[in-house]
Amino acid sequence: MNGLRRRFASVSLRWRVALAFGLVTTAVAGLLSATTWQLASSYMLEQRERGATNQAVVDARLVADSLRRGSDDLPTLLVGLTGEPETAVLLRSDGRWTTAGRQVDVDSVPTLLLALATSGTPARQRLELDRAPVLAVALPVTPEGDLFVRLVPLTELDRTLRFVSIVLVAGTVLAGLLGVLLGWWTARRALAPLTELTDAAGRMAEGDLGARLPVRREADLAPLATRFNDTADALEERVQRDARFAGDVSHELRTPLTTMINAVEVLRRRRGDLPETAGRAVDLLGADVERFHRMVEDLLEISRGIQVPDRHDLAPVDLGIVVRNVPASLVPGAVIDVPEPSPLVTADRRRLDQVVANLCDNARHHGGGVVRLGVVRRDGEAAIEVDDAGPGVPAELRDRIFERFTRGTRSGRNRAYSGGTGLGLALVAQHVHGLGGRVWVEDRPGEGARFVVALPEVAS
Amino acid sequence: MGTRVLLVEDDERIRQALGLALADEGYDVVETATGEEALEVVDPDLDVVLLDLMLPGIDGIEVCSTLRSRGDLPIIIATARSDTADVIAGLEAGADDYVTKPLIAGELAARIKALLRRRRPSGSEDAPGSSELRVGDLVISTGREEVERDGHRLHLTHTEFRLLIELVSARGDVVTREQLLQRVWGYDYFGDTRLLDVHVRRLRRKIEPDPDDPTLVLTVRGSGYRVGQ
Numbered sequence: 001m002n003g004l005r006r007r008f009a010s011v012s013l014r015w016r017v018a019l020a021f022g023l024v025t026t027a028v029a030g031l032l033s034a035t036t037w038q039l040a041s042s043y044m045l046e047q048r049e050r051g052a053t054n055q056a057v058v059d060a061r062l063v064a065d066s067l068r069r070g071s072d073d074l075p076t077l078l079v080g081l082t083g084e085p086e087t088a089v090l091l092r093s094d095g096r097w098t099t100a101g102r103q104v105d106v107d108s109v110p111t112l113l114l115a116l117a118t119s120g121t122p123a124r125q126r127l128e129l130d131r132a133p134v135l136a137v138a139l140p141v142t143p144e145g146d147l148f149v150r151l152v153p154l155t156e157l158d159r160t161l162r163f164v165s166i167v168l169v170a171g172t173v174l175a176g177l178l179g180v181l182l183g184w185w186t187a188r189r190a191l192a193p194l195t196e197l198t199d200a201a202g203r204m205a206e207g208d209l210g211a212r213l214p215v216r217r218e219a220d221l222a223p224l225a226t227r228f229n230d231t232a233d234a235l236e237e238r239v240q241r242d243a244r245f246a247g248d249v250s251h252e253l254r255t256p257l258t259t260m261i262n263a264v265e266v267l268r269r270r271r272g273d274l275p276e277t278a279g280r281a282v283d284l285l286g287a288d289v290e291r292f293h294r295m296v297e298d299l300l301e302i303s304r305g306i307q308v309p310d311r312h313d314l315a316p317v318d319l320g321i322v323v324r325n326v327p328a329s330l331v332p333g334a335v336i337d338v339p340e341p342s343p344l345v346t347a348d349r350r351r352l353d354q355v356v357a358n359l360c361d362n363a364r365h366h367g368g369g370v371v372r373l374g375v376v377r378r379d380g381e382a383a384i385e386v387d388d389a390g391p392g393v394p395a396e397l398r399d400r401i402f403e404r405f406t407r408g409t410r411s412g413r414n415r416a417y418s419g420g421t422g423l424g425l426a427l428v429a430q431h432v433h434g435l436g437g438r439v440w441v442e443d444r445p446g447e448g449a450r451f452v453v454a455l456p457e458v459a460s
Numbered sequence: 461m462g463t464r465v466l467l468v469e470d471d472e473r474i475r476q477a478l479g480l481a482l483a484d485e486g487y488d489v490v491e492t493a494t495g496e497e498a499l500e501v502v503d504p505d506l507d508v509v510l511l512d513l514m515l516p517g518i519d520g521i522e523v524c525s526t527l528r529s530r531g532d533l534p535i536i537i538a539t540a541r542s543d544t545a546d547v548i549a550g551l552e553a554g555a556d557d558y559v560t561k562p563l564i565a566g567e568l569a570a571r572i573k574a575l576l577r578r579r580r581p582s583g584s585e586d587a588p589g590s591s592e593l594r595v596g597d598l599v600i601s602t603g604r605e606e607v608e609r610d611g612h613r614l615h616l617t618h619t620e621f622r623l624l625i626e627l628v629s630a631r632g633d634v635v636t637r638e639q640l641l642q643r644v645w646g647y648d649y650f651g652d653t654r655l656l657d658v659h660v661r662r663l664r665r666k667i668e669p670d671p672d673d674p675t676l677v678l679t680v681r682g683s684g685y686r687v688g689q
Contacts (some may be wrong), residue, residue: 251540258474258562262481265565269484293562316682325638344682350654 014187021183026176033168041161048157049135053124055083056137056150063091063148064141075100081150086132090149091141104129104151113138117147126154133158193221197228206433209236247303250296257293264289291421298423301354302404302430314435316458317347319375319382322356326373330360337374343382345455351431355439356384358424359451363388365420367449381437382457387444398441402429428453462488463576466509468498468523469538470516474563481565487572495523502527508534508572510563511555513546521546521553528554532617534575538563551658556619557645558655574646593628595687596676598667600628607667619644620663627677627687636684660685 059081082101091098116123117138124137133154203211213225267282320342363370367388374385405422432439437455444450465487469475479489492498495518513520537550537558593600599608607614622644664671
């Protein structure tokens with residue numbers, strides 16, 4: 001029982017509701033059908049029996065008259081009495097049986113019936129003769145024990161009843177099926193908000209902060225949608241406030257940054273004139289001002305991406321051109337591998353360039369350099385592949401490296417390099433998602449990591 | 461005499477640091493803090509203007525279009541963000557190139573150099589003397605840098621003219637965006653194509669009979685432009 005319940009619970013709610021609907025409608029329709037059957041069949045049978053009995057009574061009286069008169073035309077009368085086809089009349093007079101109509105063996109008439117009639121009681125019984133249902137009515141004709149038996153076929157009635165029963169059973173089954181259908185549809189409708197909620201929550205988890213539920217008029221569902229949307233609004237506002245803050249801070253930082261960069265540049269040009277210690281200080285200062293600069297730029301870029309989804313910059317972009325356009329200094333010695341014709345995607349070219357540049361930069365600093373820059377088609381998607389010569393990315397880090405400030409140094413790779421901003425791959429992920437694509441890292445054939453940026457291909 | 465640069469920037473510290481670094485790169489820098497001041501001090505000896513778009517008083521866009529209406533002085537605009545409308549507005553107003561903040565003297569120097577290189581009369585490589593090219597009903601004289609239609613001269617900036625020449629020299633073949641940026645703007649392009657798109661738009665406005673339905677400068681989807689024959 002428990003096992004059954006568990007199994008039932010594992011069926012989806014929608015189907016459970018549908019099955020329950022089906023069971024209930026089947027039960028109700030079945031009950032109605034059974035009652036209808038009961039009433040209809042007994043009524044029809046009774047009608048038939050009464051008709052047959054009345055006929056038999058009239059017949060018996062005619063036969064009695066005839067016997068009393070001692071008339072000779074009794075056989076003719078009997079033939080006349082048979083009336084409808086398939087009917088048989090039997091007369092026992094002075095212990096002799098006379099029959100007319102359908103051929104019937106007298107022995108097949110139940111003796112109990114005959115005994116009852118002989119004793120003066122009219123009797124009737126349903127029985128099977130030659131596999132056909134028949135109603136037998138036996139009446140005493142004279143007090144001396146003469147009997148009149150009328151056998152009436154019930155085939156017609158039987159056929160009618162069978163038809164009614166088929167209709168009722170079919171109706172019950174149909175009602176059950178309709179019940180299942182109705183239940184399924186109702187459950188689907190009732191669960192639609194849940195489906196939408198799952199959908200919206202999923203999209204939100206993937207970073208689409210604009211996901212909202214349509215507000216419905218139904219009193220039961222409106223609070224769910226409203227509550228969800230309020231939560232989403234609050235979350236979006238908070239994320240945007242954070243992004244705006246990061247953006248504002250970065251923006252403000254650019255003014256002093258400009259001064260610093262240019263001042264350092266002047267110092268660097270005069271590196272030769274400086275005493276050794278001051279020169280080394282300038283080198284350190286210069287390297288970190290540069291890194292500071294990149295960080296501010298990346299932060300600005302990230303906050304910008306969250307704030308406004310930019311749609312007017314989208315245009316068809318040839319991935320082959322994007323890949324060939326990467327400066328050779330960024331990917332020294334890399335194989336450029338582009339199919340002909342190379343696929344087009346819809347993208348913001350500036351962002352796509354930045355994505356590729358950041359991936360190459362990442363490969364250079366953490367993966368021993370780019371060994372191959374490829375463009376491939378993968379199931380309706382066009383993908384850029386950046387292969388490096390490093391040790392690959394451990395499976396448990398493959399999602400995390402696209403988060404902000406997940407540093408290669410922390411994961412034990414290339415501790416010597418500290419010039420990164422910790423935002424490069426996060427920016428890659430953000431841009432790619434913004435363009436409706438996916439980015440992931442896998443093992444490349446041989447040794448090393450393969451970063452893949454897949455975007456929907458558009459027709460050229 | 462060194463190259464004379466007019467630096468229009470309202471933030472004093474940036475102006476000082478940038479002026480210092482540009483002077484260190486060998487430029488003769490004239491510094492101004494407002495658009496009004498800039499329009500006053502502009503003289504024929506200037507080689508290039510470096511213009512911040514965010515200025516108190518007359519804003520950078522207006523300064524840019526005023527300067528352009530006066531002549532063909534090369535203008536580089538400086539903007540806070542590369543993906544804002546002011547870049548487009550500035551380029552539409554006639555700027556030849558743009559840089560994003562923070563401004564770095566070394567990068568600026570490279571831009572200025574590239575801009576001035578293409579300004580110099582292109583005697584050596586392109587045209588011995590004055591050759592004439594024809595596209596549709598346009599007559600292009602490479603030596604004098606003039607474009608005429610039905611005897612009427614069309615006023616193109618040097619940048620627009622160079623762009624047209626690059627397209628026409630390909631004789632109907634596709635010239636990719638990268639090639640155009642590389643050949644016309646002259647620095648290793650790695651960034652966005654807004655610069656090119658706006659210049660193409662400007663060029664079309666000047667040379668196309670119907671700029672919305674171009675017949676001379678055609679877009680090749682996904683790769684670049686070509687000239688229609």
